[in-house]
Each structure stands twice: as structure tokens, then as C-alpha cells.
Amino acid sequence: DSGVTQTPKHLITATGQRVTLRCSPRSGDLSVYWYQQSLDQGLQFLIQYYNGEERAKGNILERFSAQQFPDLHSELNLSSLELGDSALYFCASSGGAGGTEAFFGQGTRLTVV
Amino acid sequence: AQKITQTQPGMFVQEKEAVTLDCTYDTSDQSYGLFWYKQPSSGEMIFLIYQGSYDEQNATEGRYSLNFQKARKSANLVISASQLGDSAMYFCAMREGPWYTGFQKLVFGTGTRLLVSP
Numbered sequence: 627d628s629g630v631t632q633t634p635k636h637l638i639t640a641t642g643q644r645v646t647l648r649c650s651p652r653s654g655d656l657s658v659y660w661y662q663q664s665l666d667q668g669l670q671f672l673i674q675y676y677n678g679e680e681r682a683k684g685n686i687l688e689r690f691s692a693q694q695f696p697d698l699h700s701e702l703n704l705s706s707l708e709l710g711d712s713a714l715y716f717c718a719s720s721g722g723a724g725g726t727e728a729f730f731g732q733g734t735r736l737t738v739v
Numbered sequence: 740a741q742k743i744t745q746t747q748p749g750m751f752v753q754e755k756e757a758v759t760l761d762c763t764y765d766t767s768d769q770s771y772g773l774f775w776y777k778q779p780s781s782g783e784m785i786f787l788i789y790q791g792s793y794d795e796q797n798a799t800e801g802r803y804s805l806n807f808q809k810a811r812k813s814a815n816l817v818i819s820a821s822q823l824g825d826s827a828m829y830f831c832a833m834r835e836g837p838w839y840t841g842f843q844k845l846v847f848g849t850g851t852r853l854l855v856s857p
Contacts (some may be wrong), residue, residue, distance in 0.1 A: 659845075730786070
């Protein structure tokens with residue numbers, strides 16, 4: 627158990643819909659990262675939040691947004707969903723002592739039909 | 740731009756044998772970190788081992804060791820005494836920048852699927 631909790635584990639939704647993925651980081655970790663894993667693009671960094679503020683942005687679509695709340699949990703919002711958004715979405719956290727490890731949650735598998 | 744290359748799409752090994760999974764990287768930064776992750780069929784990403792660019796010793800974690808050759812920009816993962824449960828996808832990843840700035844985004848390779856046979 628990595629200590630990073632993601633909900634839900636599976637999500638099936640229709641095109642055009644909006645979904646919210648949730649992540650609770652490991653205790654003490656201030657940074658949360660979102661990654662997308664798809665068959666054609668592999669594992670890609672989407673966005674990082676540090677202590678509530680956006681720190682870095684990767685290949686995140688404008689239809690996607692994220693935020694980190696005061697209790698440090700984070701949400702990734704995906705809107706106007708398309709078939710190509712079907713992927714495994716991971717949350718990772720770090721920022722405790724060290725910084726030489728990065729722990730991933732179990733992922734949310736999103737299927738858009 | 741940083742890049743990770745894993746040239747072996749698939750590897751086969753017999754149980755109890757050792758196997759090396761290749762990883763080469765490209766970066767212009769002097770300070771960086773290299774990670775290996777295991778992704779079993781269930782999907783989760785399991786952290787295996789980390790090597791910092793200034794670490795003089797090769798990292799080891801149980802049956803996992805990282806063969807770090809800085810001049811060649813390679814960071815191969817060695818799994819000793821393979822077990823059936825080692826069958827999974829293995830990803831090499833790199834973080835640019837020193838660790839004390841906090842973890843920064845990881846760039847991943849395309850992965851190597853390892854199959855361990857009895």
C-alpha cells in the first residue's frame with residue numbers, strides 16, 4: 627500500500643459528460659501529481675500542485691482542470707469527455723522528507739463510451 | 740528536453756535467473772533522479788528503486804539493483820533470482836533537478852514487459 631488513495635477505481639461514462647477524480651496524498655506529502663496512461667500516449671504528466679498552488683503543468687487539455695484543497699487532497703476534473711480520454715489516471719504524491727521516492731495511487735480507470 | 744528510452748518491448752526469463760532491463764536517458768541537467776516502477780496487470784504503479792545522479796554507489800533494494808553508468812547515460816534495472824510474481828510491465832523514469840527541491844515531474848519510458856516462466 628503506497629498510502630496514496632484514489633477514488634473511484636473504475637468509472638464508465640458517456641461522451642460529453644464531466645467526471646471528477648479524487649486523490650488523497652500520503653500523510654505529510656505536500657505535492658500531488660496527476661498522470662494519464664493511455665495506450666497511444668503512454669504515461670504522461672498532466673499537472674502538479676504543491677500545498678494548494680499549481681506548480682507545474684504538462685500535457686493537460688483545456689477541458690481538464692485540477693485543484694488541491696486545504697486538506698491537501700486533490701481533484702482532477704475532466705469535462706466534455708471524448709472517447710480518446712479513456713485511460714488510467716494516476717495520482718502521485720511526494721514532498722515528505724527526502725524527495726527520492728514518488729508514490730502512486732492505484733489509479734482510476736476511466737472508460738468513455 | 741529530457742527523454743527516456745527503453746528499447747526492449749518484451750523480455751523473457753526463467754524463474755530463479757537474473758534479468759537486466761535496459762534504460763537510457765537524455766538530459767542536459769547535471770542533477771537528476773532515475774526511478775524504476777513495476778506495473779502488474781492489476782494496474783498500480785509500484786516504486787522499486789531510485790538513483791540520484793550524484794550517488795556514487797549503485798542503488799540496491801532487495802533483489803533489485805540499478806546499474807548506473809553516468810557516462811553512457813544508462814540506468815539498467817537488474818532483477819536477481821526472478822520470481823513468477825515479477826511478471827509485469829517495468830517503467831524507467833527520470834526527474835530533472837535535485838531531490839531537495841521536491842519531487843518534480845517524471846518523464847517515463849515506454850516500458851518493458853517482463854514474463855517469468857517456471
